Amino acid sequence: MKIIRIQKALIGLGFKPGPLDGIWGRQTIAAVRAFQTKMGLEPDGIVGPLTLAALFPDQPAEFGLEQADIVWFKEARRLLGTRENPGAGSNPDILDWATDVDVMYKSDDIPWCGLFVGHCIASTLDREALPTNVLGARAWARFGIKTQPTPGAVMVFWRKSLQSGLGHVGFYAGEDTEAYRILGGNQSDSVSLAWVSKDRFVAARWPVTVAAPVPNSVTVGRTDSLSWNEA
Template sequence: PTRCEGTPMTVLELQRALQQRGFAPGPLDGIFGRLTRAAVLAFQAREGLAGTGLAVAATLARLSATSELPAEPVWLAEARRWMGLSEIVGPRSNATILRWGQAIAKWYRDDDTPWCGAFVHAQIAATLPDEPLPANALWARGWTQFGVGLATPALGAILVFSRGTGGHVGFYVGEDAKRLRVLGGNQSNAVTETWIAKGRLLAARWPKTAPAPARGRVASAATGRLSLNEA
């Protein structure tokens, strides 16, 4: 269809609105395909709307209401597309995770190898082609030298955490008094959002080639337990 059913908005206008807010609807072609539906779902998830994937009246109204809000950074919108992707139990491995790992190191052969850094690398590489990336992006603590430092987290910031003698890396999406809400890979063996204690934070970084953060700290009332060991 070329028009959102029951509304005056065309699909092309919907795609442009989603893109302006940091979501990735695919080509601006006026066709409501899988990428556009995924972008609608991601927007609905962020706004707490029913996840229909359809451009229903409530979704279009919220798109209009958020027109003055800073859009999510494009790499965070891309990361949201992969929510729910998980490792495969047993000897097989998820082909997407393998592709992410092998883009960094040819020796990467199974999704049991930690891949939080590969997930972050894939999203930055896909959306910021001129951004310098860590030499060993599989090493989570290596991201402490990525981009430029932030005194306080901002939506989409790359957060690096201690994890025993190793580390963990993901994207900032919110916080409460004692915890940071992180969208990342290799969290319960999948791409998820989880809570991580603020005391574990080593660094908050921002891409050099991206505009400065449009908004700072984000309060989150999301539910869920504190993550103690991302894997």
């Protein structure tokens, strides 16, 4: 479900989610909490199955990559195409992500896949704790709770070798028999979709402030080659 549909529904019911911009920000979260309180639901600011049913009584349940509650994944999708600046200077949007999550970050020459995930989580889930080392991709293996690979899950991989301590992190956006399709930052120096070998998989994690998912896989046809170096 598109976020703008939720915003329009809230406005129609007398709530104030802020601009009709399709962005899951603090005003929209506050409006969802106000709606949930009025309806006698847990005011968690998440459009889970009960809230979705209250907002859209005739809307069938949604699964996979379109489900309403994976708002951090929707933010990641919105940012597809964001690129680091080549040569001198940095993309100010990427630097702003660091400011927003209170991370010291001077240049987009520094790997920013963890920063991208941190931005998507922090900007859409205002009660979710981030790892201490947001920039460290492998630190995300301790984020939230353990899950199986499933739409929207935070997916952690090793880079160069399992023992190197280096890694990559992004969001589950599908799979085939040998690789996961990952929506992430710093993939070919941009926010993009890339295929990462299942042999490199370290962990799948899920936010603690969102109801644990019933894991399900999404099979996607692959035409691109595997990604091997995301720095």
